[in-house]
Amino acid sequence: MKINQDFAMAVEMIVFLKKRKNSDYLQASEIAKALDFSVGYLQKVIQMLSKQGIVECKRGRIGGVRMRARIVTLLDLWKATCGGLDYRRPALAVMRKPLRAFSDSMDKIVIYRKQ
Numbered sequence: 243m244k245i246n247q248d249f250a251m252a253v254e255m256i257v258f259l260k261k262r263k264n265s266d267y268l269q270a271s272e273i274a275k276a277l278d279f280s281v282g283y284l285q286k287v288i289q290m291l292s293k294q295g296i297v298e299c300k301r302g303r304i305g306g307v308r309m310r311a312r313i314v315t316l317l318d319l320w321k322a323t324c325g326g327l328d329y330r331r332p333a334l335a336v337m338r339k340p341l342r343a344f345s346d347s348m349d350k351i352v353i354y355r356k357q
Contacts, residue, residue, distance in 0.1 A: 248323035251279060251287045253353065256296070256319065259309050260354050267306035287323065294322040312356040317348035 254277055259268070270288055274281040288307050291297045296318060298310035311318070320327070327345045332338055 246324050247283075248287050248290065249320055251277075251284065252291060252319045252323050253316070254279075255284070255287065255291075256309075256314055256354050259297075259307075265308050267300050267304065267308050269306040273307070290322050291319075294318065296322060309354065309356065311354070313352055314354035315349050316351040316353060317345060319353075320348055 255273060258273060258277060262268070270285050271281050273279070274284045277284075288297060288299065292299050292307075292310075296309075296311045296314055297307050299305070299307050317327075327341050330338070332341055
């Protein structure tokens with residue numbers, strides 16, 4: 243199964259931010275360098291996460307990105323990068339239960355919890 247690149251990048255970035263000892267703003271270029279990502283593409287993902295309230299962005303020389311949400315699940319990142327999962331009215335009725343199970347399981351996996 244191929245995972246959406248935006249989703250995979252979001253997961254790696256949140257795990258990276260989680261491992262940091264402080265909650266200061268971090269430049270996107272520093273994150274991109276550490277994770278071997280394209281800065282431009284990472285900024286696109288950061289913007290998606292910011293719109294959903296997962297991260298907080300600040301412009302300027304001392305700006306950057308930091309965690310905003312207190313808890314982040316895989317489902318939160320999926321919704322931010324891939325859109326929602328419409329398991330109530332899927333294109334194929336036979337997909338209702340599998341999509342619901344997928345959604346429920348992703349919602350149970352917490353990858354970030356503010357301490």
